[in-house]
Amino acid sequence: MTERPDRVDQLIATWRSELPTALTQTSELSKRVMVLAADLDAASRRVFDELGLTATEFDVLAALRRSGKPYRLRSNELSKSLLLSTGGTSNVINRLVARRLAERDADPGDGRSTRISLTPDGVALAEKALIANSRAHESVFAPVPARYVQAATGALRDVFTATDTRP
């Protein structure tokens, strides 16, 4: 055991005494990632609540904004890239359209398909949400020295690199 145990060390120690077979070589890394992600997610949710967005609505706005002008994607592209069901995606789009944050129109190249694009209000809200979310995540790391942030970023990049398509 190194240094002063933190909450993940305490969790691992509890499992080691309660159910050692539940631990593997990568359990600590898994747990640290999941705990950190939960903290980041909680910070995100505070931002989304203030903006009146669900996490999925945010994801859709962000995906459209990231696609560049004219901020338009097919429904199918949104479902696949955001790992959503087609029905769920349609309902999220319905809500964004109702709030005039997005528009839906037919795809001239495929009669089955629809294209979703951001309205000017949608672009503005997407940008506001993205910046606010980034700031919220930055706040989570505020107490962490920059060299620790850089080291962790590099170490995780190595983890990603070792798995070509997925970690």
Next chain:
Amino acid sequence: MTERPDRVDQLIATWRSELPTALTQTSELSKRVMVLAADLDAASRRVFDELGLTATEFDVLAALRRSGKPYRLRSNELSKSLLLSTGGTSNVINRLVARRLAERDADPGDGRSTRISLTPDGVALAEKALIANSRAHESVFAPVPARYVQAATGALRDVFTATDTRP
């Protein structure tokens, strides 16, 4: 840019060209953590689906198992430690009780309170789920050299250490 860009590098590069103000010093770390957590979560969901459990049911079973014999906690303790609403917690407990995985009884020390404990079947399923989940997470890291896992674990520990109560 180092080495061969991975999917997070591509995301960051896209944002740098689309909306640079949405990036901070910690954006890459945030994104790597969230992407990795999503992969781990997907692996978990496959395990939970096979066992007929929701993620929250799993969390409750795990929390009770982790508490050690007699695997009993108050409802309040479950809600707080798992960041659930009291209503939601009660409903999850209802389902576990209906499947005879948990039992609910009155707290002799506080008439308002109830105590939740695992049945023998609940203990068995909790252990099975915990081990399977650990294995699933281990599989996500299978392609990663042990030294990268250890480096990433250490680097994240430093991140945790820098924030006393939360990262």
Next chain:
DNA sequence: CCTCGATAGCTTTCCGGAAAGCTTTCGCCT
């Protein structure tokens, strides 16, 4: 000893995304 604000947690309603089911369209193959 009594009052009352706070706590505990349950029931019921609400809501958002999953999923079932369906229609329309596409494109390959004969």
Next chain:
DNA sequence: AGGCGAAAGCTTTCCGGAAAGCTATCGAGG
């Protein structure tokens, strides 16, 4: 040119946890 399996996405139903609302109990303070 027509048939048919697959694709696209919509509507509707389902489900699980959040949250509103409520009752019972606790414990501090007068």
